[in-house]
Amino acid sequence: MKSLINKKILLGITGGIAAYKIPFLIRDIIKKGGLVKCILTEAGKEFVTPTALKTLTKQKVYMDEFDIEEGVIPHTTLSKWPDVFVIAPATANTISKLANGIADNLLTLVGLDTRKPVLIVPSMHENMYNNEITQKNLEILKRRGFNILEPEEGELAGGDRGKGRLPEIERIVFEIEKILEKKDFLNKKIVVTAGATREYLDPVRFISNPSTGRMGFSLAREASLRGGNVVLISGKTELKLPYGVDFIEVDSAKDMKTEVFKHFDDLDYLIMAAAVSDFSPSSVVQEKIKKDSFNFTLSLSQTPDILNEVGEKKKNQKLVGFALETENLLENGYRKLKEKNLDMIVINEPTETSGFEVET
Ligand SMILES: Cc1cc2nc3c(=O)[nH]c(=O)nc-3n(C[C@H](O)[C@H](O)[C@H](O)COP(=O)(O)O)c2cc1C
Numbered sequence: 001m002k003s004l005i006n007k008k009i010l011l012g013i014t015g016g017i018a019a020y021k022i023p024f025l026i027r028d029i030i031k032k033g034g035l036v037k038c039i040l041t042e043a044g045k046e047f048v049t050p051t052a053l054k055t056l057t058k059q060k061v062y063m064d065e066f067d068i069e070e071g072v073i074p075h076t077t078l079s080k081w082p083d084v085f086v087i088a089p090a091t092a093n094t095i096s097k098l099a100n101g102i103a104d105n106l107l108t109l110v111g112l113d114t115r116k117p118v119l120i121v122p123s124m125h126e127n128m129y130n131n132e133i134t135q136k137n138l139e140i141l142k143r144r145g146f147n148i149l150e151p152e153e154g155e156l157a158g159g160d161r162g163k164g165r166l167p168e169i170e171r172i173v174f175e176i177e178k179i180l181e182k183k184d185f186l187n188k189k190i191v192v193t194a195g196a197t198r199e200y201l202d203p204v205r206f207i208s209n210p211s212t213g214r215m216g217f218s219l220a221r222e223a224s225l226r227g228g229n230v231v232l233i234s235g236k237t238e239l240k241l242p243y244g245v246d247f248i249e250v251d252s253a254k255d256m257k258t259e260v261f262k263h264f265d266d267l268d269y270l271i272m273a274a275a276v277s278d279f280s281p282s283s284v285v286q287e288k289i290k291k292d293s294f295n296f297t298l299s300l301s302q303t304p305d306i307l308n309e310v311g312e313k314k315k316n317q318k319l320v321g322f323a324l325e326t327e328n329l330l331e332n333g334y335r336k337l338k339e340k341n342l343d344m345i346v347i348n349e350p351t352e353t354s355g356f357e358v359e360t
Pocket residue numbers: 013014015016017018041042043044090091092093094123124125128
């Protein structure tokens with residue numbers, strides 16, 4: 001999704017080993033439609049080359065605060081340019097300078113001068129990160145309104161393990177998007193259901209459908225970006241979890257109903273994007289059904305109609321339903337909207353561009 005169209009991202013790159021990963025960050029921002037300019041410190045040049053950055057961004061790379069051309073002062077111009085100033089990786093050294101008002105290179109000058117949102121992504125050896133001086137400096141920057149994305153635990157350069165790794169590129173992009181998004185779901189609780197349920201016949205076989213969960217996962221991601229407290233209740237899927245959401249995995253329609261009702265009383269929005277099975281086997285065989293006993297009749301019962309039940313119970317909650325229809329889309333959709341007491345319904349049909357297993 002081109003969620004960063006025409007957004008201006010100023011990237012400050014300092015002399016941490018993780019600087020070698022920043023070209024991938026640039027690539028992902030540009031793929032999402034963003035514009036990138038880079039400031040590189042002297043130490044940063046040891047880990048990523050200006051040529052690589054210049055080639056990827058198709059822009060000049062800014063390195064020298066005294067590179068004044070025709071009266072254009074780099075730091076005052078660059079500090080006004082971006083929608084967000086991202087410092088990644090941010091060394092202990094640069095964090096310390098920013099916290100203490102030291103402005104002895106182009107990056108720290110811009111850090112002191114800019115009034116735009118700033119995202120700091122510290123990355124260093126765990127001992128340096130946990131050092132009380134670094135922690136105190138980060139506190140100062142937080143109080144100044146800078147956004148800090150904490151490093152991750154894992155393997156560090158030099159072979160040690162600990163907290164200090166640069167977060168995944170996807171995580172940094174998510175944080176940038178979050179800073180730029182409107183916050184219209186702040187303090188709202190949003191429950192999203194996703195994926196397909198499984199109705200087991202025996203321990204190894206089940207009735208299901210081809211829902212991938214992508215729709216619900218995308219909606220949960222967007223709600224989280226927009227400041228919501230998001231609970232994602234999903235059938236089993238291979239999808240990567242969106243950042244910042246509480247995740248609950250379920251099997252059957254009955255399990256999904258239980259989880260939805262656990263959260264129902266205090267939620268603000270319920271978005272039911274899951275493809276919930278309408279039928280389940282009337283009884284589950286405890287042992288695997290043998291191949292030679294397969295000549296039997298499968299008796300099915302209706303599963304709970306979760307949308308119907310929440311519709312009956314709703315007070316101030318806003319309910320959004322999804323329905324897949326193969327005929328009379330509008331007519332059937334309108335009827336379901338009324339019958340189930342929903343606030344909104346999304347009707348789609350199984351085609352090459354909508355329905356199951358396609359990017360909608
Ligand atoms: C191989 C090597 C790797 C380094 N990695 C880091 C690092 O990950 N984080 C960090 O804070 N400093 C790291 N440093 C130290 C910084 O490069 C050093 O403090 C430098 O002065 C930072 O300058 P800058 O903040 O202006 O970019 C590393 C140094 C070396 C030699």
